[in-house]
Amino acid sequence: MNKKALKNIIEGILLSSFEPISADKLYKVLSKHNQTTKADILNAIDELKDDYSLKEIEIINVASGYRIQAKNTLTDYLSIIFSERIPRYSRALLETLSIITYRQPVTRGDIESIRGVTVSTSIMKTLTDRNWVRIIGYREVPGKPAMFATTPEFLDYFGLESLSQLPELPQIKEPKNLDLALDETTDSKKTTIPPESIN
Amino acid sequence: MNKKALKNIIEGILLSSFEPISADKLYKVLSKHNQTTKADILNAIDELKDDYSLKEIEIINVASGYRIQAKNTLTDYLSIIFSERIPRYSRALLETLSIITYRQPVTRGDIESIRGVTVSTSIMKTLTDRNWVRIIGYREVPGKPAMFATTPEFLDYFGLESLSQLPELPQIKEPKNLDLALDETTDSKKTTIPPESIN
Amino acid sequence: MDNGFINNNPTQNEMPFAIVDGESFTELPQDLYIPPVALKVFLDTFEGPLDLLLYLIRKQNLNILDIPIAEITKQYVDYINLMSDLVLELAGEYLLMAAMLAEIKSRMLLPLFEEIEEEDDPRAELVRRLLEYERFRTVSESINLLKRVDRDVFVSNVNSDNLAKPMELPDIDLKDLVFSFQDVLKRADMFSTLHFTKEPLSVRERMGDVLETLKNKEFVEFSSLFNLEEEKMGLVVTFLAILELMKESLIEIVQAKSYGTIHIKALLSSNKK
Numbered sequence: 001m002n003k004k005a006l007k008n009i010i011e012g013i014l015l016s017s018f019e020p021i022s023a024d025k026l027y028k029v030l031s032k033h034n035q036t037t038k039a040d041i042l043n044a045i046d047e048l049k050d051d052y053s054l055k056e057i058e059i060i061n062v063a064s065g066y067r068i069q070a071k072n073t074l075t076d077y078l079s080i081i082f083s084e085r086i087p088r089y090s091r092a093l094l095e096t097l098s099i100i101t102y103r104q105p106v107t108r109g110d111i112e113s114i115r116g117v118t119v120s121t122s123i124m125k126t127l128t129d130r131n132w133v134r135i136i137g138y139r140e141v142p143g144k145p146a147m148f149a150t151t152p153e154f155l156d157y158f159g160l161e162s163l164s165q166l167p168e169l170p171q172i173k174e175p176k177n178l179d180l181a182l183d184e185t186t187d188s189k190k191t192t193i194p195p196e197s198i199n
Numbered sequence: 200m201n202k203k204a205l206k207n208i209i210e211g212i213l214l215s216s217f218e219p220i221s222a223d224k225l226y227k228v229l230s231k232h233n234q235t236t237k238a239d240i241l242n243a244i245d246e247l248k249d250d251y252s253l254k255e256i257e258i259i260n261v262a263s264g265y266r267i268q269a270k271n272t273l274t275d276y277l278s279i280i281f282s283e284r285i286p287r288y289s290r291a292l293l294e295t296l297s298i299i300t301y302r303q304p305v306t307r308g309d310i311e312s313i314r315g316v317t318v319s320t321s322i323m324k325t326l327t328d329r330n331w332v333r334i335i336g337y338r339e340v341p342g343k344p345a346m347f348a349t350t351p352e353f354l355d356y357f358g359l360e361s362l363s364q365l366p367e368l369p370q371i372k373e374p375k376n377l378d379l380a381l382d383e384t385t386d387s388k389k390t391t392i393p394p395e396s397i398n
Numbered sequence: 399m400d401n402g403f404i405n406n407n408p409t410q411n412e413m414p415f416a417i418v419d420g421e422s423f424t425e426l427p428q429d430l431y432i433p434p435v436a437l438k439v440f441l442d443t444f445e446g447p448l449d450l451l452l453y454l455i456r457k458q459n460l461n462i463l464d465i466p467i468a469e470i471t472k473q474y475v476d477y478i479n480l481m482s483d484l485v486l487e488l489a490g491e492y493l494l495m496a497a498m499l500a501e502i503k504s505r506m507l508l509p510l511f512e513e514i515e516e517e518d519d520p521r522a523e524l525v526r527r528l529l530e531y532e533r534f535r536t537v538s539e540s541i542n543l544l545k546r547v548d549r550d551v552f553v554s555n556v557n558s559d560n561l562a563k564p565m566e567l568p569d570i571d572l573k574d575l576v577f578s579f580q581d582v583l584k585r586a587d588m589f590s591t592l593h594f595t596k597e598p599l600s601v602r603e604r605m606g607d608v609l610e611t612l613k614n615k616e617f618v619e620f621s622s623l624f625n626l627e628e629e630k631m632g633l634v635v636t637f638l639a640i641l642e643l644m645k646e647s648l649i650e651i652v653q654a655k656s657y658g659t660i661h662i663k664a665l666l667s668s669n670k671k
Contacts, residue, residue: 004253009276012255012269015214016277016552029276054203056211057556070215070558077212078558080228081220089568091578097570098579114582158572167576214556256554267554277552285549290538291445297538313531316446316491357544358551366540369533 001034007044014048014059014068022065093123100133101154101166105147107139124148132157200233206243213258213267219355221264262354262361292322296331300353301368304335304346323347331356447495448531450474455528462528467506467521471499498524604639609648612664617652620660 010026023045027038045066049059056071070078096119099111111119127133132154138144155162208229213220222244226237244265248258255270269277278285288296295318298310310318326332331353337343349362359365444450454473455462478496505520519525545551612618624636640662643649652661 008253008255009273012273013276013280015256015267015554015556016269016273017280018555018557021280025280029279032279033275054207056207057214068214068556069560070211070556072561074208074211074215074558075561076232077208077228078215078561080231081212081216081224082558089570091581094570094574094578095582098575099582101575102579157570158575166572211556214554215558217553217555269552269554271550273552274550278549281548281552286546288542293538293542294445294534297534297541300541301534301537313527313534314446315448315495315527315531356547357541358546359544366537366544369536371529371533 001036001040003040003044003047006030006034006036006040007047010041010044011048014066017067020062020065020067025065089126090123092117092120093126096123097127097132100127100148101150101163104149105136106149107145107147109145111148200229200235200239202239202243202246205229205233205235205239206246209240209243210247210267213265216266218352219261219264219266224264259358260360261358262351266355289322291319292325295322296326296349296353299326299332299347300349300362300365303348306338306344306346308344329356445535447492448528449535450477450492451495452528452532452535462532463525465521465525467499467503471496471503474499604635605643605648608636608639608643609664612649612662615664617661617663620651620662623662 009030013026013029014021023038023041026041027036030036030041045059052058052068056074057068058071059066059068092115095115096111099114100106103110103114108119108124124133128135131151133148134151135146136149137147139147150163160166209225212225212228222237222240225240226235229235229240244258251257251267255273256267257270258265258267294314295310298313299305302309302313307318307323323332326347327334329352330350332347333350334345335348336346338346354360354362354364357365444453451470451474452462454470454477455465460466460470475496478492481492502520502524547553608623611623620640623640624633626633628636640649640651644651648665650663650665652663653659654661
């Protein structure tokens with residue numbers, strides 16, 4: 001098998017694999033269909049390394065084999081791309097936040113009795129860490145549970161001036177109507193819909 | 200930004216991204232840090248395509264953008280190396296997916312009436328989890344059933360740019376012809392079906 | 399593609415439906431006898447009554463537009479009976495189809511008066527459904543043969559874990575937030591018809607109470623945890639709280655002998671140093 005062809009095949013294999021691949025494995029796979037030696041393979045990898053010196057990718061040697069990785073110079077670009085597919089928040093988190101938003105101030109117990117399930121501590125931590133939710137006092141009942149409410153940052157995040165600009169709920173049965181209601185909130189701020197649930 | 204540098208960066212980005220990237224997105228990401236135009240980007244992609252003509256990788260265009268993949272000639276090697284990640288899908292799933300594809304938007308009820316059996320929840324979950332299918336609205340009938348449609352990711356998965364590239368749905372005989380055929384059957388029934396067989 | 403089944407490997411010959419005692423069954427035997435073990439697998443092979451009917455029709459090279467309904471009904475029903483005899487769980491759809499076939503058969507037995515000839519052939523609806531289903535079944539086979547990622551196509555997968563990418567936080571859409579609350583309200587409505595939301599006593603709260611009672615005590619009698627002055631609902635809440643504590647391994651329930659007194663012990667206090 002000619003050198004160039006071997007190099008191209010090895011490149012194709014390494015580029016397709018997220019995990020490192022060892023020279024032994026490459027040899028095992030390649031020798032099935034081609035006349036080649038381990039030395040040929042190592043040579044090809046060295047040549048590839050040279051080829052990549054001017055590129056934005058590099059071949060590195062880790063314990064379990066070779067892998068091709070992005071060079072540091074790509075960090076800025078890739079971080080933009082990767083940030084766009086960050087994991088989304090769970091349904092439980094959204095529901096918890098929505099209850100706090102529409103029924104504030106609420107205690108954890110309130111949220112639990114509305115959702116019918118326990119509110120996980122990590123959800124409350126995420127919400128307070130993001131500064132969307134804060135403790136605004138303690139209810140005067142046994143146990144003095146903390147009461148949660150949304151923050152001004154939360155309103156900023158959604159570009160709202162006040163909670164009264166949130167869509168009124170009973171109106172919204174259809175996604176269509178929701179779009180309409182949201183348009184009203186964001187476009188024409190004069191149409192303030194006082195949600196009866198917020199007071 | 201010089202041509203060669205731009206080409207190398209685009210190559211690095213396309214190689215490192217798990218999802219296809221559109222020219223618009225590349226422009227958005229690149230123009231943040233560099234002086235470049237969309238035409239430059241398209242040029243660079245064309246040049247990369249040329250560079251790859253002798254290699255074992257290629258740039259292809261799918262629904263959500265460009266991606267770099269191994270050429271068919273490597274499939275033998277790669278399917279050995281990655282044998283554990285080859286997905287298998289049941290007939291039920293493929294039939295359901297086909298109905299959604301060619302009849303979108305459809306409700307579960309539509310799918311069930313064509314297949315003659317209940318659509319299992321696990322199939323719908325697999326299809327939505329894989330992001331091949333999504334709810335695009337609710338039909339205005341009692342029960343407001345969700346309507347499903349395919350996503351660009353579905354096309355990406357099959358390496359297609361648009362739905363029109365899918366195999367054509369086999370033509371059914373025109374209802375007129377069907378009537379005709381049935382009429383013929385009725386006419387010749389005495390001869391084709393011996394009376395004793397109907398009992 | 400003569401029998402319409404998709405094989406995972408397109409180059410492979412017809413896959414056996416079942417292998418019993420080393421013998422593989424690739425088609426329905428003429429006398430319809432299949433060992434029970436194989437029959438179960440056989441049933442799983444079909445995607446429903448339309449699929450089974452199409453199989454029976456295609457297998458005998460019958461014209462779908464001219465189904466000898468009596469013959470097909472007989473075969474279908476024989477098959478269904480066989481499966482019921484073996485007490486295999488039959489999906490309702492199969493029985494519904496048997497009923498539909500019987501109805502078509504009976505309508506075709508009616509003498510052919512002029513008026514009736516004007517009517518649609520009783521088989522028309524069945525034929526229409528079979529043809530429609532077959533279109534999708536066929537196209538799904540074509541889709542299965544398309545080159546797809548990780549089976550036929552391998553996408554570049556260059557690692558960039560080495561790069562220090564800033565951790566970005568997920569975004570929320572206001573729409574999602576509103577929808578979430580609607581879901582919550584919808585669920586709450588469902589509960590309220592069952593009179594759950596009216597209940598002021600929370601299981602969680604009661605769990606705390608129970609733990610409080612158990613604190614610094616070795617064993618507490620199960621029955622003493624209930625306040626008999628409470629309404630029935632209160633007793634249920636206490637009971638649920640005990641079960642929940644048990645589930646979370648916060649307490650231990652001990653009964654020395656059958657019908658003997660049940661004792662409860664907090665697991666936390668015993669671990670305290």
